Amino acid sequence: MRQCGVETNIELLDSKMENITELKVGKKLNEGKTKEVYELPELPGYVLMQSKDQITAGNAARKDHMEGKAAISNKTTSCVFKLLQEAGVKTAFVRKYSDTAFVAAQCEMIPIEWVCRRIATGSFLKRHPGVKEGYKFYPPKREMFFKDDANNDPQWSAEQILAAKFNCAGLLIGQTEVDIMSRSTVAIFEILEKAWSTQDCTLVDMKIEFGVDVSKKEIVLADVIDNDSWRLWPSGDRSQQKDKQTYRDLKEVTPEAMQMVKRNFEWVAARVELLLESAHQGRVVVLMGSISDLLHCEKIKKSCANYGIPCELRVTSAHKGPDETLRIKSEYEGDGVPTVFVAVAGRSNGLGPVLSGNTAYPVVNCPPLTADWGAQDVWSSLRMPSGLGCSTVLSPEAAAQFAAQIFGLSNHLVWSKLRSSTLNTWISLKQADKKLRECSI
Secondary structure, rough: OOOOOOOHHHHHHHHHHHOOOOOOOEEEEEEOOOOOEEEEOOOOOOOEEEEEEEEOOOOOOEEEOOOOHHHHHHHHHHHHHHHHHHHOOOOOEEEEEEEEEEEEEOEOOEEEEEEEEOOOOOOHHHHHOOOOOOOOOEEEEEEEEOOOOOHOOEOOOHHHHHHEEEOEEEEEHHHHHHHHHHHHHHHHHHHHHHHHOOOOEEEEEEEEEEEOOOOOOOOOEOOOOOOOOOEEEEEEHHHHHOOOHEEEEEOOOOOOHHHHHHHHHHHHHHHHHHOOOOOOOOEEEEOOOHHHHHHHHHHHHHHHHHOOOOOOEOOOOOOOOOOHHHHHHHHHOOOOOOOEEEEEEOOOOHHHHHHOOOOOOOEEEEOOOOOOHHHHHHHHHOOOOOOOOOEEEEOOHHHHHHHHHHOOOOOOOHHHHHHHHHHHHHHHHHHHHHHHHHHOO
């Protein structure tokens, strides 16, 4: 979710591109094994990330041309970053520009690869003899590797990162920044793990990189996340793996073998688009006892929109028109759309109990309490007859969050927004603590 009043990279770029019909590509700023980075002279603070038709393994000890890989990788990366951005994760990605390139915020990269693992396999087994392949980590296992091809990217500890005193775009990478990257790595992995599970595909592990946005001076997820970045096992079966490991495992690189690798990459690129959608939709229906409660209800609706959940507002009184209340309830029960009812009634709350006693759908009380009688009125929402299971929350935002947590059990897009929200709250507290300590020194 995006905080109100904070411009995203997309909004900033849109404003800058109003009078630009085609991007002018400037000098090459950097080149890696599978991509090139170009400056955009007319868009300071942004770069063009151009993928290459190249696949490598073992720090480029094995390197081959793979026709079409640039487009496949760019499509995969663009979809993954879009999923993460819409969830609320801060990334350098702005938008897909062409079949083989995307626009990103210019970052100074932090030279650390962050690896997150759910299942023990690959190099982890070599570095930890005795651990059996398939061992599952709860929570996911985090590891850090210093980017140094000449020394095969040695594993580093958090203490080594701190001792290096990296200064990227004017930001000193200290304890707060390491903690933010560590926490973000797990959240990003869990969001993508949840998304891939909807395709009956296990995200085994993945590697990501962070950079410092040169304009905003903040840490963001950067570089790329494509089929080179993870291990994917359909149905949890390693023998069906679809990631770059199929290339690493080749005993001999032949045209037929490369076609097999390319088909796997295409399989991933086709399915990654499906991660942007959910087969499970739902809605929140807010029933208010009086139109005077509209402002309270509109806050619930606005918060629901932050989670991508449709919300409808209705007016009905369970005391003055119980037949109409039950008729409205029946409208939403009859169309098969999963629904959470939120009852908003001041004074004596009849809506919540009546709804809860006559539906199998979840019911949440969110009474608009007043300063004079609120302490007495709330009991009509808290003390229920036996057999009724409606819960009570007092904050409109919390009512929307509670509904989102229900829908998040079956909708990975809603769950991702919730997961990102907890991450961003943690980060904001961490940054506030750092700022306070700096002011106190």
